[in-house]
Amino acid sequence: MTLLRAERVTLGYGGRPVVHxxxxxxxxxxVGLIGESGSGxxxxxxxFLGLLTPMSGNIxxxxxxxxxANLRAFRRDVQPVFQAEALDPRMRVGRSxxxxxxxxxxxxxxxxxxxxxxxxxxxxxRPHELSGGQRQRVVIARxxxxxxxxxxxxxxxxxxxxxxxxxxLDLLASLExxxxxxxxxxxxxxxxxxxxxxxxxxxxxxxxxxxxxLANPAHPYTRALRDAVPKLGGAPPEARGRTEAVPAATxxxxxxxxxxxxxxxxxxxxxxxxxxxxxxxxMEGRRVACHRAEDVxxx
Numbered sequence: 001m002t003l004l005r006a007e008r009v010t011l012g013y014g015g016r017p018v019v020h021x022x023x024x025x026x027x028x029x030x031v032g033l034i035g036e037s038g039s040g041x042x043x044x045x046x047x048f049l050g051l052l053t054p055m056s057g058n059i060x061x062x063x064x065x066x067x068x069a070n071l072r073a074f075r076r077d078v079q080p081v082f083q084a085e086a087l088d089p090r091m092r093v094g095r096s097x098x099x100x101x102x103x104x105x106x107x108x109x110x111x112x113x114x115x116x117x118x119x120x121x122x123x124x125x126r127p128h129e130l131s132g133g134q135r136q137r138v139v140i141a142r143x144x145x146x147x148x149x150x151x152x153x154x155x156x157x158x159x160x161x162x163x164x165x166x167x168x169l170d171l172l173a174s175l176e177x178x179x180x181x182x183x184x185x186x187x188x189x190x191x192x193x194x195x196x197x198x199x200x201x202x203x204x205x206x207x208x209x210x211x212x213x214l215a216n217p218a219h220p221y222t223r224a225l226r227d228a229v230p231k232l233g234g235a236p237p238e239a240r241g242r243t244e245a246v247p248a249a250t251x252x253x254x255x256x257x258x259x260x261x262x263x264x265x266x267x268x269x270x271x272x273x274x275x276x277x278x279x280x281x282x283m284e285g286r287r288v289a290c291h292r293a294e295d296v297x298x299x
Contacts, residue, residue, distance in 0.1 A: 002027055002060075003150050003178065004048055004078060009057035011043050011202075017055060019043050019202040026150060029194025030179045032210060034186065034225065040202035041182040045152055048180065049080055079148040081156055084135035087127040093138050094123030100145040112141040116171060133164035140171065151175075154182045186229055190214055195285075198222045200254055201247035204271065208286035218274055218286060218293040220258050252291070264291045 005025030012018050019040040024031070026048075033041045046052040047059055050066050061069040061078070087096055097113070098106040110120030116137040127135050136156060143151055156172070157165040169191050172179065183189050189196055189210060196210040198219065206219040217223040245256040252258070255265040269291050275284035290296065 003062065004180070005060045006044070006047065006054075007058055007060065009044075009047060009059065010055045011040070011047050011052055012055050015055075017202070019047075019199075021057070022199075022202075022204055023057075024197050024204060024207065026178060026180050027195055028178065030181065030192050032181045032183060032189035032193035032196035033199060034183065034189055034196055034222075035199035036184055036225070038201075039199040041199055042154055043202075044199075045080075045154055045180070045182050048152060049078065050074065076146045077149040079143040079146065079151055081140055081143045081151050081153040083155060083159060084127075084132055084139055085159075086139060087135055089127050091126070092123065093125055093127070093130070096138065097123070097142045097145055100142060108145070112145055113138075115144065116141045117167070131164075132160050133167060136160060136164075136168055137171065140168075144175075144177070148177055150178045150180065152180045152182070155184075156181075157185070157188060158183075184225075186214055186226060198225070203253060203289065204287075205254065205290065206286075206288045207271075208274075208283075212283075212286065216297060218283075218288040218297050219254075219290045220260050220292070220296050221254050223296060223299075224257075252289075260292045260295060262292070267291075 002025035007023050009022050010017050010020055022044060033044060035041050043052065047054060050059070050071070058065045060066075061074050066074065094109045097109050101108060109123050113120045113122060118134060118137050118141070122130065122134065127138070130138065140156075153172070157168050160168065169188065172192055179192060181189055181193055193210050195208070196213055197204050198206040198213070198221065200221045206213060206217065206222045213222065214226055217226055247253040248256045251266040251268050252261070255261040258265065269289045271287050271289045274286040274288060274293065
């Protein structure tokens with residue numbers, strides 16, 4: 001059963017929508033939300049955590065909406081993992097982790113630190129006495145304290161150097177807890193998530209198995225994200241289309257930046273399946289909102 005899902009959710013601030021009619025669920029093997037800054041990833045994560053009420057649609061926890069769900073069970077089962085700066089600089093590490101534990105279980109702080117690869121003696125230190133990687137592990141330990149079934153991770157490695165990132169990714173991959181990962185880093189989502197959804201201007205433009213989606217994108221925005229990743233020893237990535245253009249207010253929101261845009265793109269494309277009967281071979285589980293998906297696939 002899908003633990004957490006959004007059904008036709010629209011989200012906004014001050015009455016202005018920023019996420020539009022999104023439907024997706026957190027399934028086994030990890031789910032990634034991919035997109036550039038401002039695409040709506042963190043806004044959607046806030047709604048999944050119950051921190052933002054949808055303007056329309058619903059967030060479901062199991063088979064109940066969050067409004068009707070047992071919030072005590074929800075807060076135990078679904079835990080956020082923020083970036084390391086979220087730690088209170090005035091609070092010692094051990095106390096920060098122990099906040100989530102009942103008094104009788106606070107002796108587990110050392111076990112939790114060991115679980116994330118840290119020396120239990122670090123419990124006596126404050127965040128500024130730790131490295132960036134150590135602080136991020138403390139944030140993960142704090143989330144694990146209540147035994148969650150799902151971690152919602154918002155750019156958990158963005159402020160870390162490459163070697164520390166690798167250790168954090170190894171740690172996350174070793175956990176049995178399911179995960180919803182918000183990131184713009186394609187290498188991270190490929191490592192940790194079986195399924196991914198690509199967001200642009202608050203809309204899901206492509207979904208599918210992560211490996212297939214990144215290997216052969218069906219949406220020009222997904223392809224642009226993939227092609228923008230620098231390759232060691234290669235030439236710098238070449239920008240395609242008008243990368244500075246704002247999302248279009250009507251029709252396909254990506255059309256002002258899209259190198260493949262045609263007159264049909266003045267009409268908003270509906271999400272459609274690429275696999276199954278009549279679909280493109282090998283595209284099972286793939287969905288895309290693009291009039292020219294077949295041209296992108298064959299490019």
